[in-house]
Amino acid sequence: MTIDARFSLVRGGFALNVSLSMPARGITGIFGPSGCGKTTLLRALAGLEHDPLGHLTVGEVVWQNGSTFIPTHKRALGYVFQEASLFTHLTVRQNLEYGLKRIPRRERRLTFDSAVVLLGLNKLVDRAIDNLSGGERQRVAIARSLLTSPSVLLMDEPLASLDAQSKAEILPFLENLHRELSTPIMYVSHSLEEVAQLADHLVLMNAGRITAAGPLPQLLGRFDLPLAHSTDAESVVHAVVARHDNEYMLTHLKFAAGEFLIPRVALPSGRSVRIRILARDVSLTLKRQVDTSILNVLPARIKELTREDSATMTVLLDIGGDTPILCRLTRKSATMLKLRKDKQVFAQIKSIALFGTRQPSAEQLQPAHTMTSVRQG
Amino acid sequence: MLNDADISAIVTTLKLASTTTLILLLVGTPLAWWLACTRWRFKCIIETIVALPLVLPPTVLGFYLLVGLGPHGPIGETLCALGLNHLAFTFTGLVVGSIVYSMPFVVQPLQDAFSSIGKRPLEAAATLRACPLDRFLTIAIPLARPGFVTAAVLGFAHTVGEFGVVLMIGGNIPGKTQVLSIAVYDHVEAMDYTHAHWLAGGMLLMSFLSLLIVHAVNRRSRVIHS
Numbered sequence: 001m002t003i004d005a006r007f008s009l010v011r012g013g014f015a016l017n018v019s020l021s022m023p024a025r026g027i028t029g030i031f032g033p034s035g036c037g038k039t040t041l042l043r044a045l046a047g048l049e050h051d052p053l054g055h056l057t058v059g060e061v062v063w064q065n066g067s068t069f070i071p072t073h074k075r076a077l078g079y080v081f082q083e084a085s086l087f088t089h090l091t092v093r094q095n096l097e098y099g100l101k102r103i104p105r106r107e108r109r110l111t112f113d114s115a116v117v118l119l120g121l122n123k124l125v126d127r128a129i130d131n132l133s134g135g136e137r138q139r140v141a142i143a144r145s146l147l148t149s150p151s152v153l154l155m156d157e158p159l160a161s162l163d164a165q166s167k168a169e170i171l172p173f174l175e176n177l178h179r180e181l182s183t184p185i186m187y188v189s190h191s192l193e194e195v196a197q198l199a200d201h202l203v204l205m206n207a208g209r210i211t212a213a214g215p216l217p218q219l220l221g222r223f224d225l226p227l228a229h230s231t232d233a234e235s236v237v238h239a240v241v242a243r244h245d246n247e248y249m250l251t252h253l254k255f256a257a258g259e260f261l262i263p264r265v266a267l268p269s270g271r272s273v274r275i276r277i278l279a280r281d282v283s284l285t286l287k288r289q290v291d292t293s294i295l296n297v298l299p300a301r302i303k304e305l306t307r308e309d310s311a312t313m314t315v316l317l318d319i320g321g322d323t324p325i326l327c328r329l330t331r332k333s334a335t336m337l338k339l340r341k342d343k344q345v346f347a348q349i350k351s352i353a354l355f356g357t358r359q360p361s362a363e364q365l366q367p368a369h370t371m372t373s374v375r376q377g
Numbered sequence: 378m379l380n381d382a383d384i385s386a387i388v389t390t391l392k393l394a395s396t397t398t399l400i401l402l403l404v405g406t407p408l409a410w411w412l413a414c415t416r417w418r419f420k421c422i423i424e425t426i427v428a429l430p431l432v433l434p435p436t437v438l439g440f441y442l443l444v445g446l447g448p449h450g451p452i453g454e455t456l457c458a459l460g461l462n463h464l465a466f467t468f469t470g471l472v473v474g475s476i477v478y479s480m481p482f483v484v485q486p487l488q489d490a491f492s493s494i495g496k497r498p499l500e501a502a503a504t505l506r507a508c509p510l511d512r513f514l515t516i517a518i519p520l521a522r523p524g525f526v527t528a529a530v531l532g533f534a535h536t537v538g539e540f541g542v543v544l545m546i547g548g549n550i551p552g553k554t555q556v557l558s559i560a561v562y563d564h565v566e567a568m569d570y571t572h573a574h575w576l577a578g579g580m581l582l583m584s585f586l587s588l589l590i591v592h593a594v595n596r597r598s599r600v601i602h603s
Contacts, residue, residue, distance in 0.1 A: 087502075148505055148506055
């Protein structure tokens with residue numbers, strides 16, 4: 001099932017001109033700089049911006065084409081705005097029930113109570129909106145939109161107006177949604193970190209146009225796109241919890257071509273996880289170092305390398321498996337090691353961040369444990 | 378203290394002000410909503426017409442209403458042709474005049490209140506499956522509550538205080554179309570300052586209390602134009 005959209009809108013001096021097909025499952029990150037049209041695209045998907053010539057199909061359902069325009073309130077969508085936009089004249093409970101009451105009972109796939117549990121709102125339901133923190137408001141807004149059992153959830157920078165602490169508080173809940181619900185999510189963000197943590201699929205936008213779309217791990221490593229060249233360039237690798245080492249309290253994570261070791265995490269064996277590796281945390285050696293404190297050393301082949309500026313270079317490494325990883329190093333190091341395409345090297349990974357995602361789990365949510373960042377060496 | 382004519386003037390005034398306020402809230406709410414929402418390029422024309430009584434001398438307004446609603450005016454004539462009475466010198470005529478005269482005091486606070494809600498809560502409600510009427514009733518009206526308080530109190534108080542329009546169209550018939558403000562004028566004309574003081578003082582107190590209510594209820598909202 002896919003979501004197919006085609007819009008060309010002019011708003012003031014800004015033109016949105018997009019045609020795209022997104023998978024109607026998992027999280028699709030819509031990423032780009034501020035003002036690139038991400039929000040306008042999302043609003044057009046919701047029917048809040050009307051392009052008379054637009055086309056939009058969600059699965060089998062036509063939401064818009066030449067002659068049809070289904071108004072927003074008749075579209076099975078959820079929308080989370082950048083500011084929570086809760087109804088201030090209603091309590092938390094009434095906000096949550098607002099959408100729920102307006103859909104027929106037989107279309108309800110999520111109960112009030114499970115939404116409350118999913119977003120950790122137990123203590124908040126009978127509070128007034130004024131007494132909620134920014135993070136709490138946004139969680140209520142997410143639950144409120146989910147309670148309409150949408151066939152797609154549109155999120156417009158839901159974390160952008162929150163402080164770092166509230167962001168950290170919400171992200172695990174978002175990962176949890178991803179794991180617990182089958183609802184596809186379109187997630188607009190200008191934060192690569194958020195997108196890398198959450199998205200499966202990525203749509204890159206710039207100046208009202210789509211520059212690339214595809215699975216996130218692939219796009220992160222593409223040299224023709226700006227992501228691989230940013231200072232926080234990073235790679236995402238999928239892995240599975242293989243086993244726990246109780247002697248040293250480590251966890252072995254298995255990926256397509258080997259293993260990563262991280263300090264022990266409270267996740268069951270077999271659980272799929274997402275590993276994030278920053279390009280600047282990867283260093284290269286020509287021979288496998290034995291006297292090093294770095295545990296994660298992988299044989300790799302240089303797929304591509306490019307100069308960023310007069311001092312730094314970016315290298316794309318094939319570590320086996322389908323996801324290459326990025327490495328950022330100095331031009332001097334690259335010259336000393338005589339790096340070139342197809343050369344065999346060893347990648348030393350100094351730090352790995354683990355996002356707990358994938359697969360429904362029976363265990364109760366423990367937000368504090370779902371993200372672990374490890375620094376070694 | 379108060380004579381019978383005074384009491385019947387008070388009753389007429391209160392009846393007039395309540396009827397006018399009620400009708401204005403019913404008519405003014407959709408009008409204000411439309412003005413707050415529409416992107417029609419000529420909406421300023423409607424806004425100007427609504428605001429006109431703010432600047433027009435009440436006697437001018439009253440004169441045109443008298444001409445229009447009287448037996449030879451277009452509206453009066455139509456009513457007569459339908460077997461009804463024309464409206465000059467009647468209570469109904471007073472109500473019609475008051476509605477026109479107090480319109481801006483009801484419509485403008487409501488329009489401001491609706492505008493200040495912004496599009497966002499309504500868009501949020503639309504994404505939660507609320508149709509336009511549903512959004513209006515469950516989001517716009519509750520959120521515009523301070524505007525409704527202001528509109529009701531100002532509309533009521535302003536109708537109580539009108540003079541020129543009611544004098545023209547009502548004709549100052551005691552027990553029928555004589556209202557307080559005119560009764561005060563009559564007492565002063567007759568050099569009866571005691572009665573004038575009672576009525577004037579009462580109206581002063583009532584106006585003060587009305588505005589106090591507005592300010593107390595909408596601590597943040599401001600009373601616009603008077």
